[in-house]
Amino acid sequence: MTRPGRYPQELWERAVRLVLDHQDEHASQWAAITSIAHKFGVSAETLRKWVRSAETDDGLRPGLTSDERERLRTLERENRELRRANEILKSAAAFFGAELGRRPSR
Numbered sequence: 117m118t119r120p121g122r123y124p125q126e127l128w129e130r131a132v133r134l135v136l137d138h139q140d141e142h143a144s145q146w147a148a149i150t151s152i153a154h155k156f157g158v159s160a161e162t163l164r165k166w167v168r169s170a171e172t173d174d175g176l177r178p179g180l181t182s183d184e185r186e187r188l189r190t191l192e193r194e195n196r197e198l199r200r201a202n203e204i205l206k207s208a209a210a211f212f213g214a215e216l217g218r219r220p221s222r
Contacts, residue, residue: 123158131156131163132170 121128134152135145142148146164153163171177180188 123162127156127158128166131158132166135163135167136170 139148150160153160
């Protein structure tokens, strides 16, 4: 699940759709982005990132989609937790193994 952003999802989708629909009317995609970003009250760089993300999700650009990126984050987090648990278990095994190795003298 993605974290809630500063802007509503509807604004994000509408602004990206406008850029993609009207980029041919401008000299460049950047010109379309700056024009539309100003109208929506967001920074041009923010809108550019939204457009790049949407293009990747739609398969128009190479790279990880938003879903793949979220899945990767989840797997990396799980991997870190498992490595930490494994280290704890190794330490516990070494500790108890040493205790069992010592026989009390009678």
